[in-house]
Amino acid sequence: MPHKNIRRPERALSARFVETVSSPGKYFDGYGLFLRVAKNGAKQWVQRITIRGKRCELGLGSPPAVPLGEARRVALENRGKAMLGGDPLADKREARAGLSFAEAVEKYLGGKLSEFRNEKHRKQWRSTLDTYALPVVGRKDVADISVQDVLRVLEPIWQDKTETASRVRGRIENVLSWATVAGHRTGDNPARWKGNLSEILPKPSKVARAVNQPALALGDVARWWTALGEREGMAARALEFLTLTAARSGEVRGATWDEMDLGERDKIDETDKTPVATMAPSAAQGAVWTIPASRMKNGRSHRVPLSPEAVTLLQAIPQLDGSPYVFFSPRSGMLSDMSISAVMRRMQEAQAKLGGLGYLDPASKRPAVPHGLRSSFRQWAAERGYPRDMAEIALAHFIGSEVERAYQRSDMLDRRRAMMADWAAFLRGEAAEGDNVLKLGATR
Incomplete structure (x- = not known):
């Protein structure tokens, strides 16, 4: 099992390790990619890369919203771009300028809706964000969205519509994770549950139990x-x-x-x-x-x-x-x-x-x-x-x-x-x- 601050061979990490590791440190994978685990348990993907002779670090988002496979894909893409003389850091800074949450939703769903299995799920994904998130944070720049902004979306519905609120939280997290990987924001994901909103909001299972569909006797x-x-x-x-x-x-x-x-x-x-x-x-x-x-x-x-x-x-x-x-x-x-x-x-x-x-x-x-x-x-x-x-x-x-x-x-x-x-x-x-x-x- 990887140990902190020790460089590992290419593709050394596993999805299971990324999910369970909690000890603070840096856990290396390949192509300069490593997982940084903070003392409070927060995790972030970081890539060390040399761009036009200058060594720097790029943030690539946080698991679980950005899984190991996606982080590897972006790291490899950045490495190839730098080797051809490009500047992935400058591209990231340019992309980060002025993208609202509503615009991020459109860009994210543009590539993701096709992955959903049925039309009903696609409509639910968009309608929940349109109903609960966009009226509150739709015009706000994704780079500026904070935990308090996410709470303003969730708190009014957390008690009475717990299941819906939980889904909205996960969808906001996915959109913001995409925004981070795409270079529109940096830092931890404010919609992350574990070690973040879990310390503020009561667990969904404690607020409301799932209601079974009425069955025939x-x-x-x-x-x-x-x-x-x-x-x-x-x-x-x-x-x-x-x-x-x-x-x-x-x-x-x-x-x-x-x-x-x-x-x-x-x-x-x-x-x-x-x-x-x-x-x-x-x-x-x-x-x-x-x-x-x-x-x-x-x-x-x-x-x-x-x-x-x-x-x-x-x-x-x-x-x-x-x-x-x-x-x-x-x-x-x-x-x-x-x-x-x-x-x-x-x-x-x-x-x-x-x-x-x-x-x-x-x-x-x-x-x-x-x-x-x-x-x-x-x-x-x-x-x-x-x-x-x-x-x-x-x-x-x-x-x-x-x-x-x-x-x-x-x-x-x-x-x-x-x-x-x-x-x-x-x-x-x-x-x-x-x-x-x-x-x-x-x-x-």
Whole structure:
């Protein structure tokens, strides 16, 4: 492990070391790049470089906003520029003159928005800064923004909108880190949390706990499923598919026909009127929905085994010419998130008109929402006795540490196929074979 004030060979540092080191000192990497750790724990990237015969130091920002890889890239770029007779220090000083925070946001997002996985995230990134940060510090030069400026943005919303405020803080930090690397400011990042704002603001976990999405009570699932089947429209069918697959709304709304492999079910004669519930187990064998990594929240492709009910649902949906989407909108585009939520809201309103309580979350007593159906599935899987890892994989959650995931590469597709068929039976209100066995054992 590197020790302070000792020059190390090229690329000697590691991301893990940069994250955990706390002892004051200078930790060298390569191309003159080193990490300076102050007595208060603040960290800064610095590059020693010779420019036109004169040795000097350049500040390159602070981790974690400026990771090791980015610091190395900028250091190598500066070195090459100096070797060709350029002056990266003068370029940095020139770039630093008169850039407002609003302008920095535009420049930063100009290069970063393409990295975000979905349009909703891109809009949220910009809208939170437009709503909370720009009215306060938008006109201020990034070189002059201080901790007090950041606090003026965060303190009014830290107590009541804690999660949003925490995201705004991180986004301000990213913009200011970019401004530092681009040469528009120097010094520590005033929006940094650890060892900085953490000493002033209460921890987000102490201020407000995350509110879970209202889930459907397992005792209400069968009657809710029956009521959903009576609903007309593409959004209702999308909600059915979402429930059968335990997928996220965005994954279902963005589903395209080329992601679907309906397996042997494609070959069944359309004149076959056998009810899907009594279909032979092999009828839908191999039916899989493969969601590409670009559409997944975790950035990894995900395979979903399709039950006979899911396959039958897909086969009943017409394929619209000119639209790749399975569940298309009236204008042939992708359904909106609100369209699926509206189906559940109308189902709740219909129950309320009849004098019933509707479909409420057992804990919060709030009406269930589409995303809460994933929680209902997870609870059912746990009570049904399915292995934790298998249920988590079905929800496309990461399992264990990075090391564990490196060795556990199976997605348990065949085992999950049986689980999803069992889930479909539960939705219909039918007791699965395992449930009967458990009840018999309890009677004995």
